[in-house]
Amino acid sequence: MDMHELTRELQVKNDSKIVLFVADGLGGLPLKPGKLTELETAHTPHLDELARVGVSGGLIPVKPGITPGSGPGHLGLFGYDPLQYRIGRGALEATGIGFALGPDDVAIRANFCTLDAHGNITDRRAGRISSEESAPLAVRLRQVKIPGIEIFSEPVKEHRFVVVFRGPGLGDQVHDTDPQATGVPPLAPKAAQPGSQRTAEVAAEFIRQARELLAGEARANGLTLRGFSNRPNLPSYEEVYGLRAAAIAVYPMYKGLARLVGMDIVGDAKTLGEQLDVLAQHWNAYDFFFIHFKYTDSTGEDGNFAAKVKRIEEVDAAIPAIRTLGPTVLMVTGDHSTPSLLKSHSWHPVPLVLASPDCRTDRCQKFGENEAIAGGLGQFESKYLMPLALANAGRLGKFGA
């Protein structure tokens, strides 16, 4: 069952404001079993106050045991079933650098590689060439000209870059050209379906011209293409929820994910403080605000328990400024857990607190993993959070008579 069938049918408009504050990778683990997690360790008087007046729960990002990447993690929070809406690798890479994919685009993850005199690959990653060296090469490939096709070539990092072909009818069912081996040439682009034949031809011509442009390079004289993908076809927030939605994020990936569901990207904040300013500035123009905070995840990935605790305290300190604006529904959670113990994303449920006038407050006194999972919302899949938010905002009518 697609929840959007229900929210489309039942949506109601009103003056309520909904804020979803995502502390990326918020959930954690204690360093020793039975001790406190990062969130439980942090001094979080404002989040604890939210827990007292609101209702808590534990979010399962995808399904029990499944650890999500940022894409599925956020799609779930946005109310899009991450198992139904799969974002192709090329589209995610383009999204990750903030490239605004259009409906006529096919996005491709590209690698520079090293070819010998016979055209065989000697290094699939071009000696892990530095970003400084590779970025101008990606820009140089914008000189490729193919009639009827607009071409974008965008630097990413080290040997990686993104290529986007824009033109009508470009399917994305094209096999990778990376042979996953050295001593052999890159594969020719090959369509897996007739509707992608034109894309394969465009890719072949792109590669031909690109190799001429790279001919003089010592290491990055070749390229491989992987993960051909069209923009995922996600219905917009406006359509499925009736919400005018704004995203206030610092990093391109999260702006990109928000753009995919039709949110406006507002402001150009570089810090959480600036994000709060942007929120206040745009308060009247939108119904829904997605605020993204990255550093709870990155400190977790670094394995730095103490630093993650500090970052959580930054999140906590931001709460009063948000509450001052008077949101009808304020939710604080994460897209997944990133325990510093594991130095990676994990499958553990993510603590959630939701505060609204009609939320049915539970007995939770603090915001933390152990309190939250025993909270009034129980444990549930992230994709149900948006319907809950709409209900708490009075934006969902009755189902059936």
Add this chain to the structure above:
Amino acid sequence: MDMHELTRELQVKNDSKIVLFVADGLGGLPLKPGKLTELETAHTPHLDELARVGVSGGLIPVKPGITPGSGPGHLGLFGYDPLQYRIGRGALEATGIGFALGPDDVAIRANFCTLDAHGNITDRRAGRISSEESAPLAVRLRQVKIPGIEIFSEPVKEHRFVVVFRGPGLGDQVHDTDPQATGVPPLAPKAAQPGSQRTAEVAAEFIRQARELLAGEARANGLTLRGFSNRPNLPSYEEVYGLRAAAIAVYPMYKGLARLVGMDIVGDAKTLGEQLDVLAQHWNAYDFFFIHFKYTDSTGEDGNFAAKVKRIEEVDAAIPAIRTLGPTVLMVTGDHSTPSLLKSHSWHPVPLVLASPDCRTDRCQKFGENEAIAGGLGQFESKYLMPLALANAGRLGKFGA
């Protein structure tokens, strides 16, 4: 969504060991509302210790309110959606006596019955003939010869036996021959689909020869055939999880169920003590071990609260020997509840404890129904237990980027 699509895609191999210890029918009920269940009454210091270091939850075998048989109960624990994978009655009966069904087999539940001189049924169960009397008759029917078909006729209990036809292209869509009434003859085997026509013909010939072989019997001079079914098509543990799996069970039914998902049946233990020896002997050869203990269910079925308590204490006493081996993930649960109050399987959630280094310990201090359902894993369908086990064993990669 079939979780196996995810586990196939995300599985990672490592040196971890996973143990699933199933105390059949573990969940119970207090004899009076508000009192303690069998598990809560039992003295279980080792399970309580697991609850302290691990994380607890409540397993819903199929869906809320649905009481499962052993088949669906175990399929859920093994991670196979019991609503998707239905085991036919004949296949389950064959599995229950440990018959290793092959891909070319059709298994049938057979009953001896009593026929009068006109061929009409006078007793559908042949006077509930004793197992001692009926077993040689089932064996006698192995004399039936049908060209191109291998025939197995296996005693079960009292008037019941199992017939298996083995041969290429034998469909299982054949109607039961039991008319569910006396005073009428058994029905002729009739195919419900063209692909099962040959099976119906083989069954008719089997019945014809069988009646000749049984002609002199006073009570068991006829037979009916029910529940024609092919082996269910279950993908293997190796394929869906990347696990080399071993089953250590005493009773044929549980060996049979494990065999259906591709587990090796190891050892020939008759007691829990011997099962633990078998576990230690095979520790290095497998990644996953399923240990089955029957008597928590059978004492529940007997309505013997005190005996079930004692059997639970046997389960408890086995925990140290398992933990000594150093499993990465140790899970103790049941396939369903069997409250001695009800003398039957029930729908109540089954207590679960899972211990692993990364499990996110909750605040449960004891192992019991009331503690477990408020545990860190919440309540969830049994089919998600295996993905959780794999995650805790570090055997699942990230979903999406």
